[in-house]
Amino acid sequence: MDLRLLAAAPTDVERDAVDAFLGLPKDRDGDRIDQASGRVALGGHQMRAERHRLLPALHALRNARGWISEGGLAYVCERLTVPPAEAYGVATFYALLGLHERPNRVVHVCDDIMCARQSEATIIHLESDGVSVVRSPCLGGCSNPAATLEDAVGSTFASGSETPPVPQERDGLRLLCRIGVVDPTSIGDYEEHGGFSALRRARELGPEQVLAELERSNLRGRGGAAFPTAVKWRGVRAAAGAVKHVIANGDESEPGTFKDRVLMEADPFALVEGLLIAAEATGATKAWIYVRAEYPTAIERLGAAIAAIETAGWNDGLDIELRVGAGAYICGEETSLFASIEGQRGEPRQKPPFPTTSGLFGQPTAINNIETLVAVLDVIERGAKAFAAIGTKDSTGPKLFSVSGDVHRPGVYELPFGTPLGEFIALAGGAEGQIGAVLLGGAAGTFIGPDDLDFELSIEGANGVGAMLGSGAVMVFNDSTNFGTVVRRIAAFFRDESCGKCVPCRIGTVRQEEALIRLAEGTVIGSIESEVRLLADIDAVMTDASICGLGRTAASAVRSAIALELAGVIT
Numbered sequence: 001m002d003l004r005l006l007a008a009a010p011t012d013v014e015r016d017a018v019d020a021f022l023g024l025p026k027d028r029d030g031d032r033i034d035q036a037s038g039r040v041a042l043g044g045h046q047m048r049a050e051r052h053r054l055l056p057a058l059h060a061l062r063n064a065r066g067w068i069s070e071g072g073l074a075y076v077c078e079r080l081t082v083p084p085a086e087a088y089g090v091a092t093f094y095a096l097l098g099l100h101e102r103p104n105r106v107v108h109v110c111d112d113i114m115c116a117r118q119s120e121a122t123i124i125h126l127e128s129d130g131v132s133v134v135r136s137p138c139l140g141g142c143s144n145p146a147a148t149l150e151d152a153v154g155s156t157f158a159s160g161s162e163t164p165p166v167p168q169e170r171d172g173l174r175l176l177c178r179i180g181v182v183d184p185t186s187i188g189d190y191e192e193h194g195g196f197s198a199l200r201r202a203r204e205l206g207p208e209q210v211l212a213e214l215e216r217s218n219l220r221g222r223g224g225a226a227f228p229t230a231v232k233w234r235g236v237r238a239a240a241g242a243v244k245h246v247i248a249n250g251d252e253s254e255p256g257t258f259k260d261r262v263l264m265e266a267d268p269f270a271l272v273e274g275l276l277i278a279a280e281a282t283g284a285t286k287a288w289i290y291v292r293a294e295y296p297t298a299i300e301r302l303g304a305a306i307a308a309i310e311t312a313g314w315n316d317g318l319d320i321e322l323r324v325g326a327g328a329y330i331c332g333e334e335t336s337l338f339a340s341i342e343g344q345r346g347e348p349r350q351k352p353p354f355p356t357t358s359g360l361f362g363q364p365t366a367i368n369n370i371e372t373l374v375a376v377l378d379v380i381e382r383g384a385k386a387f388a389a390i391g392t393k394d395s396t397g398p399k400l401f402s403v404s405g406d407v408h409r410p411g412v413y414e415l416p417f418g419t420p421l422g423e424f425i426a427l428a429g430g431a432e433g434q435i436g437a438v439l440l441g442g443a444a445g446t447f448i449g450p451d452d453l454d455f456e457l458s459i460e461g462a463n464g465v466g467a468m469l470g471s472g473a474v475m476v477f478n479d480s481t482n483f484g485t486v487v488r489r490i491a492a493f494f495r496d497e498s499c500g501k502c503v504p505c506r507i508g509t510v511r512q513e514e515a516l517i518r519l520a521e522g523t524v525i526g527s528i529e530s531e532v533r534l535l536a537d538i539d540a541v542m543t544d545a546s547i548c549g550l551g552r553t554a555a556s557a558v559r560s561a562i563a564l565e566l567a568g569v570i571t
């Protein structure tokens with residue numbers, strides 16, 4: 001590969017930060033670069049092999065200086081043999097990687113759906129103290145608004161919010177039983193609380209029996225699509241290829257969702273144990289955990305848990321790598337996540353081919369949600385029969401729900417599938433005021449009216465009222481809510497997070513937001529009816545023709561809010 005580099009030079013701080021991550025260059029000042037032409041020549045194979053280190057190298061630059069200068073970017077390009085235009089494309093893809101000089105300390109303040117009411121006061125307070133504020137989408141601290149994230153030069157991010165609460169008694173819980181009970185930094189304490197017994201059993205059973213057990217349990221993925229885990233794992237096991245991957249998807253960026261955060265921060269060893277079982281069952285040769293940068297506590301604890309597990313030898317030689325996102329909701333979509341690890345812009349790919357045969361680096365890959373992997377422990381430890389006895393016929397096992405908004409006890413709850421929504425809200429302390437509507441499944445979800453609270457929280461129950469459980473977000477709004485403000489924030493979220501790869505979503509999310517603003521401001525084009533028809537058209541095009549789930553669900557909340565005639569949306 002013949003590569004034309006940028007002329008700008010890095011500062012010493014930037015060079016040291018990149019070298020600290022990549023190691024000292026073998027041919028420093030060296031032979032690779034032709035000083036006269038500024039070109040660098042390296043083999044294509046070597047270039048491709050290094051590319052996946054691009055995002056962590058950009059993080060190293062960001063941590064060192066707070067932003068990525070042209071000289072810093074040039075140095076990363078030289079070290080990894082990445083064309084500058086491509087590195088620029090990657091750096092500009094992520095909200096948390098800036099390419100312009102910025103103050104040494106910045107605080108990201110969530111002004112998303114659940115924090116919007118408190119965010120203005122928080123911003124005024126911070127700005128009056130001279131702090132630079134950046135508005136942010138959901139930071140996973142929705143139970144305690146407004147959530148914040150510290151971002152200071154010379155350090156990694158620091159969360160402004162505690163691990164969200166688990167207000168339930170732990171007795172009888174399967175997924176949350178260790179939360180707040182076990183020391184998340186101690187492998188010994190984890191073992192004393194039953195840790196690794198599922199892995200031991202999985203190794204006794206062997207891959208075939210683990211898969212059979214999973215099949216009998218009917219465990220379906222908890223990341224939103226509800227795909228049967230056994231089918232996915234079998235697909236990877238059967239796929240041809242010497243290198244196979246398992247990935248834990250900890251990108252959790254759906255507004256209103258913070259259940260995976262609780263698991264990763266308060267029970268990190270359990271996630272790694274679930275991932276090791278996935279690797280055994282699928283025959284994977286490499287394991288990855290991808291966590292959003294906005295969860296620094298989870299990143300720190302998972303890093304320590306991986307190190308302790310490797311030291312203790314539980315990984316049986318399997319390499320487990322922790323990767324950190326950089327502020328992009330779309331990177332939770334599985335194929336975008338692959339692209340992000342590979343050092344490309346986090347844009348989704350067309351499916352098929354499916355990840356089971358062509359996933360990360362084009363190799364067979366099983367990617368699972370964090371909660372799914374923790375649920376696997378319960379299936380293996382207590383057996384498929386006991387697992388399937390919980391919940392309903394098609395939605396087996398326990399399920400985590402993140403509840404926020406106008407309830408007395410927000411937090412993460414574990415419920416058997418099939419629990420009526422109203423019963424769940426009562427468990428969460430009941431609503432503050434009269435319920436106006438509940439947004440189920442986050443920004444990509446559906447509003448449920450106060451007359452539908454008896455429906456069952458299960459995959460089939462949600463389908464029955466035209467909703468999706470999605471990631472298990474339950475956002476409760478009382479009847480004093482201006483739902484127009486809420487849907488406009490949702491529309492702004494999708495407009496901002498659309499990766500722009502396909503036209504229906506790239507244009508549709510902008511047009512949707514514009515129409516909602518015109519309705520709010522009374523500046524309609526034509527009539528209110530024609531604007532509502534336009535919204536329905538945009539909805540149909542995005543839902544039918546978008547490449548990925550982001551575009552396909554970007555109109556869902558708006559559609560349901562209009563159908564329920566929620567206050568403030570149309571008038």
Ligand SMILES: Cc1cc2nc3c(=O)[nH]c(=O)nc-3n(C[C@H](O)[C@H](O)[C@H](O)COP(=O)(O)O)c2cc1C
Pocket residue numbers: 220221222223224225226227229249250251252253254329330331332333334335367368369370372373548549550
């Ligand atoms: C826009 C978008 C964002 C997503 N974000 C996440 C996420 O943060 N975590 C997650 O587990 N799945 C997320 N998913 C679903 C993943 O693509 C994938 O289905 C899931 O990780 C598979 O795991 P599971 O089978 O255990 O549910 C997202 C999907 C879309 C379309």
Ligand code: SF4
Pocket residue numbers: 330347348497498499500501502503505506546547548549550551552
């Ligand atoms: S639907 Fe949206 S997020 Fe998905 S690929 Fe298309 S533009 Fe990107």
Ligand code: FES
Pocket residue numbers: 110111112113114115137138139140141142143145146147255256257
């Ligand atoms: S942290 Fe603000 S909406 Fe989730």
